[in-house]
């Protein structure tokens with residue numbers, strides 16, 4: 001039996017960031033990840049899973065020394081964000097108005113994970129265990145025990161960073177409130193004739209938004225939200241036919257392009273009924289999943305990381321019992337309301353823009369026009385989205 005202070009199940013973006021942020025506590029940490037990320041090679045095609053990384057998330061990644069490695073691999077800063085529905089309802093955010101060089105970066109999830117894994121390898125207090133399945137998680141008197149194919153671990157604190165279907169959350173009998181959105185999302189990687197772009201845009205349609213996220217080089221990720229049946233039909237089309245559908249249904253802003261890769265994802269909102277129990281807590285998608293229409297999912301997860309690492313690091317540095325419930329509750333108290341607020345804001349967008357009635361349409365287009373005129377209002381919205 002190997003003993004650790006903390007075992008983190010899930011070495012995705014959130015679990016790895018947490019391990020790195022806890023390194024300064026001097027505690028021993030194991031990160032268990034079932035699938036190690038494929039190493040980076042510059043010639044590799046771009047991954048489908050990408051995230052819009054806010055300034056607050058970039059700052060966390062800088063604090064754990066992972067940001068420069070991400071920039072050295074692949075990323076794309078964007079300076080403008082534009083959203084609209086009808087004619088002349090365009091709402092444009094410009095990083096200059098915010099006094100920032102960019103509003104954020106679009107980064108492939110694997111690049112973020114890889115940069116964090118490189119950091120974890122440098123720390124002697126962190127062991128990364130991958131390729132082994134967890135066969136049993138059980139409560140012990142002073143923590144948790146985990147049985148795996150080839151080893152057994154014991155820890156004072158078990159952290160679930162194991163994504164939306166978290167086994168840690170299920171083992172601890174933490175329930176979720178959840179519902180499936182009536183939309184699925186299709187991610188489509190394209191290469192464009194245009195050089196690398198610095199704008200991300202999104203047009204709302206009653207069936208769901210259609211968006212472009214710029215990627216490194218002359219690449220972009222198109223996101224097509226639509227009914228599950230329509231997304232299923234699009235997923236089954238040959239590439240050429242899919243391209244014709246994009247030309248017919250996306251805003252006429254893409255120019256010449258080639259479809260490189262595509263995949264579909266169901267969209268579910270989940271919120272765990274609590275984030276902490278004795279000797280256990282959950283973070284990131286294990287605790288909450290959100291409609292991705294404003295690209296906030298992992299940004300919320302990174303905010304969880306900052307909050308949890310701070311309460312543990314502060315308590316450990318004073319020689320306190322950092323694993324105790326009252327310490328962990330401080331993390332939950334800081335994060336739960338914020339996560340709920342962002343989830344609810346996304347649902348308001350989702351419901352408002354999915355409504356086809358004419359008065360609703362007039363109201364939301366007027367709201368977009370009014371918002372465009374209010375530089376103070378735009379700044380507040382953008383500050384919130386950037387996590388500032």
Ligand SMILES: Cc1cc2nc3c(=O)[nH]c(=O)nc-3n(C[C@H](O)[C@H](O)[C@H](O)COP(=O)(O)OP(=O)(O)OC[C@H]3O[C@@H](n4cnc5c(N)ncnc54)[C@H](O)[C@@H]3O)c2cc1C
Pocket residue numbers: 009010011012013014015032033034035050051052053109134161162163164167185187265266283284285286292294295296297298299300301
């Ligand atoms: C279509 C779509 C678009 C999105 N776009 C954005 C965006 O633009 N911006 C944004 O911020 N967010 C976005 N998100 C959300 C974002 O992808 C997630 O919030 C983020 O991936 C959560 O990270 P995580 O580390 O918590 O969970 P995950 O990414 O799910 O990672 C969990 C990790 O745990 C591992 N794991 C699971 N079970 C076990 C086990 N039993 N043993 C060992 N390891 C295990 C998995 O292999 C995985 O590596 C999007 C989501 C979707 C569906």
